[in-house]
Amino acid sequence: MLLSSFDTSRLSDEVPPQVRACGERLQHLDSWLATVTLIGKVTSPTGAVSLYDSVNTTRERFRALREKLVSALVEAHAGELEMKLGSLAQVAVDILIRNLFERTADVGFLATDPMLRAFLADGESAPSEANLAERLEEYVAKYSVYDNVLLLSSQGEVRWALQACPEAQRDAALMADLARSRADYLEVCRPSPLLPALPEAHLFLAPVLADDQPGSRCFGLLCLSFNLQDEMARLFDQLCDAQQHLVLLTPDGHVVASSLAALPAGMSLGDPGRGRVEAITLQGRRYLCRAVEGHPYQGYAGLGWRCMALLEQRDAFARGDAGVTTLMATGGEATADHRQGALAEICDEAADVAQRLSLTVLNGRITSAQCRLTELTPVLQQVREIGYQTRQVFDESIASLQNAMTQVTLADAAMRSFSMIDIMDRNLYERANDVRWWALDNRIRHWMQVGGAEAGRHMTRVLEYINRLYTVYTNLLVFDTEGVIRAVSSPESSALVGTRLPEALSLQACLALGSSQAYAVSAFAPTPLYDGQATYLYMARVTSAEDGRVLGGMATVFDAAPELSKIVTDNLPSPASAGAAAFGLLVQPDTTILATSEACWPVGERLDAYLPVSLVGMAPGQRRTQWLEHGGRSYLMGLTASAGYREYKVTDGYCNDVIALACLPLA
Structure with a gap:
C-alpha cells in the first residue's frame, strides 16, 4: 500500500510572501522613478538634464541596494528557519541520547544481579519464577522506561x-x-x-x-x-505544537517514530533536510524540514539516529510573534551577528542614498527658482515622494526583520531554559531510581541482617563496585536503624563507618518510608558528606527479604557541582568571539542558586542580589521570557519551571521546585 509520496527541493527556491512583497514594492518604486525621470528629461530644458542624470545615478544605487536587501531578507528568513527546525531536532535527539546512555549502565549492572545469575545457572539455589518475577517487577516499577x-x-x-x-x-x-x-x-x-x-x-x-x-x-x-515509542511520544508531546513536528530516523532514512501521521514508522524517507533546510511534500502538503545527528554524550552516540523537524510551509511563511514555542539554536551565533551587521550596513547605505536624492531635489529646486523653470516643480515633488517611500520600505523591512530576529532569540532563550530543566529532571529521576533499587540488593540485605565487621567489609565491596559503575555519586552509604553508618563506597570516607548520620539525612524520614517504591531526598544544602558543598542526598530503606522487617537504610551522595554545572553549560551557545557571553542558572523559587555558569555567583547565594529577577508564581512546566538589563548590556531571558519526568515529581509525592534561566545577549 502506498503510504505517502514526497518530493524535495532546495529552500532557496522558496521566497516568503513578505520578502516577495518587499521586492515587488521596491521594483514598483524603481519603475515609477524611472518613468518620472524620463518625463522630466523630455519636458525640461537642456539645463536641467544634469539633475535627472544625478537622479538616475542615485536610482542605480537604490537598485543595487534593493537587491542586497532582498538577499539579506531571504538569508535571514532561512537562518530563522534553520534556528527553529535545526535546533528543535537537535534538542530532541540529544535528550534521547542522554536517556539511552543511562540504559547502557542499567543493563550492565542488572546483569550482575545474584538472583539472575542463580536462575540462569539453574542450580539448587535457583529462585522460583515467582520470586524472579517479583524482583524484576520491582525493577521495572522503578526504571519505568522498560516494557x-x-x-x-x-x-x-x-x-x-x-x-x-x-x-x-x-x-x-x-x-x-x-x-x-x-x-x-x-x-x-x-x-x-x-x-x-x-x-x-x-x-x-x-x-x-x-x-x-x-x-x-x-x-x-x-x-x-x-519502550521507545512511549518515550518518543512523551518527548514529542513536550516539544511539538500544532505546527511543528518531529521524526526520529535511522541512519538510512527509515522512520523510527514520528509525531506526524503522514510519516508512519518503517516508512523510507531518504535524506532530506540534511545539511540545510529543504522543502518536502507529504500527502499534498508542503513542509520545510531539517535533519540533524545527535551529539555524543560521554562517548555514547547511540545507534546513529538523526532527528528531523518539520514545519508546514504556510506556517513558516506566516508573519507573527515567534513566541516561546520556537526552539533552541545549536550554533549560528556568528551567522546571526553577520546578519545584524549586514542589515546595519544596508540601513546606513539606504540613508546615504536617500540623502543624496534629497540633495538632488534641493539642487533642482534651486535651479528651478533661479531659472524660473516651474515645470520642474511637480517632477521634483514626485522624485522626493518616491525617495521618501523607498527609504520607508527599507526602514520597515529592516525593523520588521530585526523584530523577528529578536523574537527568535527570545524563543531560543526559552527553549534553552526548557532543555536545562528537562535534563535536570531526567537526571534526578535516575537518581531516585538508583537508591531504591540498590536498597533491594540481596547482598546488602543479607549482610545487614548478619551484622558485624565482616558484614561491613562485604557491603563495602558491593558499594565500591556500584560506585565504579555509577560515577555521578561521590559516596554511597548503608546505615542501621540507629543511624550508625555500617559501610561506605568511598575509601576516603572510611572514617564515617561507626559514626552517626549527619543531620542533613533524616533517619526517621527514611525509616518511615511506606514501601520499596518510596524514597526521601534532602534539601539542596551544604553537607559534610559532600565536603561542605550543597547537594541532594537520596535515601531508601533497607528491609529483610524474608519478613520485610526494616533493617536500616541506604543513602547516595549526588555529585551535584559538576553534574548540574554541566547541564547548564551544555545548554548555552558557544562563547562569542567578542562581547558579552550568554549565561545560565538553575535556581529555587526564592532565587537560591543551585548551579550557574557565572563563577562570580556562588552556589547557595541568592540570585536576586545580582539580578532584578522575580520568580514568584511560576507554576510547574510554565515558560516565560523577559528583557533583562545587566552589566550595561541587554539580554533576552528564558525561564522554565520544573515539571518532573514520568512519575518523578509528578505522582510520587516529591516536590522540588527548580527554575532554569537562560540569558542570551542581544547583538
Whole structure:
C-alpha cells in the first residue's frame, strides 16, 4: 500500500510572501522613478538634464541596494528557519541520547544481579519464577522506561520473560551481532523474533556471568526492552505544537517514530533536510524540514539516529510573534551577528542614498527658482515622494526583520531554559531510581541482617563496585536503624563507618518510608558528606527479604557541582568571539542558586542580589521570557519551571521546585 509520496527541493527556491512583497514594492518604486525621470528629461530644458542624470545615478544605487536587501531578507528568513527546525531536532535527539546512555549502565549492572545469575545457572539455589518475577517487577516499577525483561540462554533461547511472549523465538541475527561485538553490551532497534508482537524492538543486552571477573563463565543473557515509542511520544508531546513536528530516523532514512501521521514508522524517507533546510511534500502538503545527528554524550552516540523537524510551509511563511514555542539554536551565533551587521550596513547605505536624492531635489529646486523653470516643480515633488517611500520600505523591512530576529532569540532563550530543566529532571529521576533499587540488593540485605565487621567489609565491596559503575555519586552509604553508618563506597570516607548520620539525612524520614517504591531526598544544602558543598542526598530503606522487617537504610551522595554545572553549560551557545557571553542558572523559587555558569555567583547565594529577577508564581512546566538589563548590556531571558519526568515529581509525592534561566545577549 502506498503510504505517502514526497518530493524535495532546495529552500532557496522558496521566497516568503513578505520578502516577495518587499521586492515587488521596491521594483514598483524603481519603475515609477524611472518613468518620472524620463518625463522630466523630455519636458525640461537642456539645463536641467544634469539633475535627472544625478537622479538616475542615485536610482542605480537604490537598485543595487534593493537587491542586497532582498538577499539579506531571504538569508535571514532561512537562518530563522534553520534556528527553529535545526535546533528543535537537535534538542530532541540529544535528550534521547542522554536517556539511552543511562540504559547502557542499567543493563550492565542488572546483569550482575545474584538472583539472575542463580536462575540462569539453574542450580539448587535457583529462585522460583515467582520470586524472579517479583524482583524484576520491582525493577521495572522503578526504571519505568522498560516494557519487558527477558532472560536468554547463552545460545539465545528465551528462558524467561517478565511479560509473556508465547511466540518468541531465537533471534539468530542478534546472536551473530553479539558474537561480533567487543562491547560490554549490545543495543539494537529492529524487528526481533524475541518480541514478535512489536514492529520494532529496542533492546539492550548484556551477558550474565558467573562472577564479576573478566572471562568468567557465561550463564546466559539479560535483555531489557526499552519502550521507545512511549518515550518518543512523551518527548514529542513536550516539544511539538500544532505546527511543528518531529521524526526520529535511522541512519538510512527509515522512520523510527514520528509525531506526524503522514510519516508512519518503517516508512523510507531518504535524506532530506540534511545539511540545510529543504522543502518536502507529504500527502499534498508542503513542509520545510531539517535533519540533524545527535551529539555524543560521554562517548555514547547511540545507534546513529538523526532527528528531523518539520514545519508546514504556510506556517513558516506566516508573519507573527515567534513566541516561546520556537526552539533552541545549536550554533549560528556568528551567522546571526553577520546578519545584524549586514542589515546595519544596508540601513546606513539606504540613508546615504536617500540623502543624496534629497540633495538632488534641493539642487533642482534651486535651479528651478533661479531659472524660473516651474515645470520642474511637480517632477521634483514626485522624485522626493518616491525617495521618501523607498527609504520607508527599507526602514520597515529592516525593523520588521530585526523584530523577528529578536523574537527568535527570545524563543531560543526559552527553549534553552526548557532543555536545562528537562535534563535536570531526567537526571534526578535516575537518581531516585538508583537508591531504591540498590536498597533491594540481596547482598546488602543479607549482610545487614548478619551484622558485624565482616558484614561491613562485604557491603563495602558491593558499594565500591556500584560506585565504579555509577560515577555521578561521590559516596554511597548503608546505615542501621540507629543511624550508625555500617559501610561506605568511598575509601576516603572510611572514617564515617561507626559514626552517626549527619543531620542533613533524616533517619526517621527514611525509616518511615511506606514501601520499596518510596524514597526521601534532602534539601539542596551544604553537607559534610559532600565536603561542605550543597547537594541532594537520596535515601531508601533497607528491609529483610524474608519478613520485610526494616533493617536500616541506604543513602547516595549526588555529585551535584559538576553534574548540574554541566547541564547548564551544555545548554548555552558557544562563547562569542567578542562581547558579552550568554549565561545560565538553575535556581529555587526564592532565587537560591543551585548551579550557574557565572563563577562570580556562588552556589547557595541568592540570585536576586545580582539580578532584578522575580520568580514568584511560576507554576510547574510554565515558560516565560523577559528583557533583562545587566552589566550595561541587554539580554533576552528564558525561564522554565520544573515539571518532573514520568512519575518523578509528578505522582510520587516529591516536590522540588527548580527554575532554569537562560540569558542570551542581544547583538
